[in-house]
Amino acid sequence: MFSKQQFAETGQMEGPRDPVAAIRQVRVTEKQQGLRLDRGLAEQLPELSRSRLQQLIRQGQVWLNGRPCLDKDRPLQAGDEIEVRIPPATPTTLEPERIPLDILYEDEDLLVINKPRGLVVHPAPGHASGTLVHALLAHCPHLSGINGELRPGIVHRLDKDTTGALVIAKHDQAHQHLQAQIQAKTARRIYLGVVFGRPAQSQGTISAPIGRHPVERQKMAVLPSGQGRAAVTHWQVLERLGNYTLMQFELETGRTHQIRVHAAHLRLPIVGDPLYTQSKTSPVKLSGQALHAWKLSFVHPRTGQPLQFTAPLPEEFERLLRQLRSQAG
Incomplete structure (x- = not known):
């Protein structure tokens, strides 16, 4: 050693x-x-x-x-x-913006937020302003600089229209500790999603590599063995609702669009997903995919105390479930 x-x-x-x-x-x-x-x-x-x-x-x-x-x-x-x-943290030149944050927890080392639908996590082409990072800088000017000036404090990400729990690091030590937990798979990220279809089994695991779609470059796809990056998602049926199913997903890895791609690969696409769902119909009007980062658990980087946070479902998701339960009788 x-x-x-x-x-x-x-x-x-x-x-x-x-x-x-x-x-x-x-x-x-x-x-x-x-x-x-x-x-x-x-x-x-x-x-x-x-x-x-x-x-x-x-x-x-x-x-x-x-x-x-x-x-x-x-x-x-x-x-x-x-x-x-x-190296020292990279200072950011981004301008803070007063965008409301739904904070589930905060201390001197980190904060956990419930991200709303439609909020991009960090600046990217086409999203130079109005992101979560801009909101965070207005709330907390000093964030971890490990990921560079465009992603200060960002330990992991959620897609623009995926809602739910997200942890932010306020300094590099917290960031490194939290990243190490995700890498070691000791941090848990559990999602709820409503899918089209009824899986034959009550639970399972999909292990299928994910990479850029060979034709539609804005999409990701499951690729043949030896291509893409390893991706593992555990799933479980929570409630069968006629031709729809409320499912729980747990990430073992964290690839771009992972749950959405794996669900579509199982022929159980997420309801309302604009990229991976062929049918654009839904029992209620949705502004994005019915996917929510429900529970997040990890060990506090300073105290070592186990922490778990549950992000309440957005009203749109709740409305979808009420309608499906009503239809299913």
Whole structure:
């Protein structure tokens, strides 16, 4: 194993190196011989997710034996000295906007919000303003800068028209801890969705890789084995409502549009989904897919206390359920 990690606070490295906020130093022993660089670091630095470590490697922030190493696949050798330099948070130039937030919980480290339908999480082409990030900056000017100036504090995302619970990190330490929990699958994200159709079984798991649709580039799709990124969704029937079903979905991975793509792949598309549902009809008028991030649980990054939050269903979702229950008798 690596030797016990060392931690140092510093503002400026010696020589030409860039300023850093913190340094992690580890040493490779014979038991780690041949292990891939990013995997070895993720094992010994659990507060940093593997994706975060890979990002630091690409940025030249990981030094191997006194030299920057840009190869995450580099095999480790016994005696290697590794230094991981964590840069200061990137300041944002985005303008805060006074957009109302439905806050489920807040403390000095994080906040959990109930995101409404129609709110884009962070700036992107076509959405330069009016996003959740703009609202967060008005509420809390200091957020984690790990994801850069366009996504301060954003640990995970929800689609524009998916409602529900979302956790925001106020500083880098909280962000790293929360990301590591998602990476390790110890944080739980449970969704409710109403689908067209009646699954034959009461529960199941779909494991199917997801990537960009080969033709319709605004969509994602289940791809053949060996293509796309691994994606796993657990599902369970909660209520059968005639030709519709209220289902619970739990994410094991977090790919773009994952639940929507997997549900459509099962031929159980989410009601109201503008991209993955062929039928545009619905028992009630919907402004987007009937998918809601219902429950979110994780360990508090500072106290270690288990936390769970439940986001109330939006009125539109409740109205859909009332109508389907009425029709089903």
